Amino acid sequence: MIREMHRNGMSISEISRRLGIDRKTVRKYLKSDNVPKYTNTRERSSKIEPFLPTVKELISKYNLSAVRIHEDLVRRGFNGSYSLVKRYARLYRNDRALKAVYRFETKPGEQSQVDFGEFGYIEMDGKRMKLYAFSMILGYSRMRYVEFTTDISTANRDFTFISILMSLDIVF
Numbered sequence: 001m002i003r004e005m006h007r008n009g010m011s012i013s014e015i016s017r018r019l020g021i022d023r024k025t026v027r028k029y030l031k032s033d034n035v036p037k038y039t040n041t042r043e044r045s046s047k048i049e050p051f052l053p054t055v056k057e058l059i060s061k062y063n064l065s066a067v068r069i070h071e072d073l074v075r076r077g078f079n080g081s082y083s084l085v086k087r088y089a090r091l092y093r094n095d096r097a098l099k100a101v102y103r104f105e106t107k108p109g110e111q112s113q114v115d116f117g118e119f120g121y122i123e124m125d126g127k128r129m130k131l132y133a134f135s136m137i138l139g140y141s142r143m144r145y146v147e148f149t150t151d152i153s154t155a156n157r158d159f160t161f162i163s164i165l166m167s168l169d170i171v172f
Helices: 002-007 012-019 023-031 049-062 066-075 082-095 161-167
Strands: 112-124 127-138 144-149
Touching (some): 002 023, 049 066, 066 082
Antiparallel strands (some): 112 127
16 A cells, blocks of 8 residues: 555655654655564463463462452462552452342331531631531431531530430330
């Protein structure tokens, strides 16, 4: 194709522009008598191939993350990248069966989960104060109670669990 374009009077620069290749490449093909053939002179193997049994074992036996597997392989002499380990770990994880989750159920009034969370800042009486939320989720009904406060210390008498429990109609 390049020779034919050149025989039809096209310049090397024009051929280069039309085909989107470098002018030196066009010249090389014009000087060459035969069509160049590219062969893969060496078989490429991945750096991770000797470590693949270890990767498979660490996933199936210990369910480790790719970060943790990479750390372990580096200790064993692996000098490849984390992304390479992540790519192969993902392949083995797809073969793994998902484990069922056993749901923890309780009787009414038996269990709840309590936590505080931060909700930024508010301004009260010209003072900037941190705003917290107290959250409680009942184990049986999954009902949620939330109360906002600016003081989560135990010395705070306005914020007591008894008033919260009474508002939820929980009887001891």
